[in-house]
Amino acid sequence: MISGRICIGLCFIALAMQVSSAMAEVFTYPALRSSQASDPEQSLLTSTQPMAVIYGSADIGAFVPVIEAFQQDNPFIGVEYHQLQTLEMYDITQSQRANGEPAADLIISSSMDLQMKLANDGYATSYQSSETDALPHWARWRNEAFAVTQEPAVIAYNREFFRENELEPPRTREDFIRLLVNHDELLSEKVTTYDIERSGVGFLFLARDERFFPGIWDFVRILGQAKVKLYSNTSPMLEKIASGQVVLGYNLLGSYAETFTQRNPNLGVILPDDFIVVYSRIAIIPRGARNPDLGGRFLDFMLSIKGQSVLQNEGNFNPVRADVPPSTFSSLIFDRYGERVRSFPVGPGLLVYLDQAKRQRFLRRWQDALLNRR
Template sequence: MTLGRTLIRLCAILITMQASSALAEMFTFEPLRTAQIPDPEQSILAPEAPTAVIYGSADIGAFSPVIEAFQQENPFIQIEYHQLQTLEMYDLTLTQRANGEANADLIISSSMDLQMKLANDGYATSHQSTQTQALPQWARWRNEAFAVTQEPAVIAYNRAFFREHGIEPPRTRNDFFELLTKHDDLFNEKVTTYDIERSGVGFLFLARDERFFPGIWDFVRILGQSKVKLYSNTSPMLEKIADGQVVLGYNLLGSYAETFSHRNPNLGVILPDDFIVVYSRIAIIPRAARHPELGARFLDFMLSIKGQSVLQNDGNFNPVRSDVPQSPFSSLIFDRYGERVRSFPVGPGLLVYLDQSKRERFIRRWQDALLNRR
């Protein structure tokens, strides 16, 4: 089903979340079929279609194909998909638990560290199936936290701008640094990346950079000198690069960038030649889920060969399972660049990124580098 047809089916409602003043979007996918009641007079007493409530940070346009594919196999189930910021999702889960309210049936977040904290603190229930067992060991923890995608950080650029000025886009972080140093006037206010103070994904990407790129803080300083534009979400950065408001982006989410480039050929996407940071969306079934069996059913579908294939082919979310045929984009990452991939294993090691003192020191260093304070 195309996105246009999907949006016709979607019922989008703005709702105010209890744990945040921010607005989140809720998308309702009606069941494809309803149970037939033999006696029409009894139809008013018929139970409503079971509804699986999912909290997720993925854009609805990228995630709706897997919901629709799930409903093809489960036509009597209605889906409520709440598209939330990752911190908002985390806070809402804590608040609902504290108030004795039911949680969602499944939570899928791009903030790996926050998801692991929920699992580690006892907010996730255990689930084991043939589909979860098919995951590689690094992609599951105690049968409570499961990686469902693999997504790289990429460099994105405006093709027309680089052609016009006769320069090559950067293939490595050192190339990026040298480009901004050599052409500081050309790229002034024309570069963008995540604001790591507001973006959990951006924070994780940069923290991984620090481990594998010795020149990261000089790199951030040159971003500051270029008056880098900071955003908390990927989509506005991609849109601004494509239309030329900015022309170069660093550490953008590859799944969205690759999809966007198919619609707008002016957006170029580069997998860095030095190393590629790859993170995963993590799914958990909350202990206080309304219908944990529905959450488990949706999770198993996402982790099945069919579900992983839909996520890959229709959303550019690279699969976690090794037995799923790879798309050209996935093959490029894991076959051609396999030794250069730097992933995040699912496990308590992710909690280091939530250590408050370490996090504050990291952000202070980020702020100082951006402002060119030594």
């Protein structure tokens, strides 16, 4: 549940690039304790409590536990969390640098490619600590970009619908295709996935699928024939699957889906048996941050054993550190399916997904496949 201390506002941010304006939800968590200067007169002149400004793409409901845990350890620091779409976050960061405006103290994005481009293009400050050193080698790049989670793409389905229609939910991509072909009328307009033209993580998931699943474009064509419903965010897809408005979802974020099942038992979640795509949220401390020390402190907390445990136990964000005791969900992914996990290492290799010519070819192929209806 979101804390009662929360204050919600709307922040309209002018952008100089592709998006003319963006609307961010801003969630403010005041410091738990107030520090007083020893001189009463000086106290009147002292500015407000330190406020860590964080830009993030994670839903506040999933991310608030780590904010509150951070403040338990840092009671004199407030937190201002700007929940943004990943492209907005990227554009804002570039715009702030171009205009000489102060940036956020920490940026945590689910678009690994965009975040890596910021780091590669010199928008990230180098930062090193005992907590960043504890990360596996694949999870950090030049002490500038850091993986803070590991999250799988899953299949989600409506348990009641499948039970009533005596159907088995698909456990592989080939199963998914056969189900749509064999029950085309029953499942027409009942399937959902990401709109990869608007969702950065959706684009990454499908690009990874293309590398490991030769039949991916036949799959997309069949999704188009099924009149697939496209969304840019995970939460509305999960809500519609649980309610029965749609009944089957592909490549949804497992962290959100697993959390959603705890209050919606009608939602089923499947880790694909053929292979599992796992991506990470990447954090950077931007150059020009208002308070880079606060950004580093929050990053260290997220990467600490305590912070990683909170992310895992409260938000189902699987930990990056190997010395964090795994949850049942995490163990299932990395122990049972270990050899079938397809992860994204943090590094310049992610930039291939931003090559404009390749990206446009990929998107055209997506559009053509979706529109190739019978």
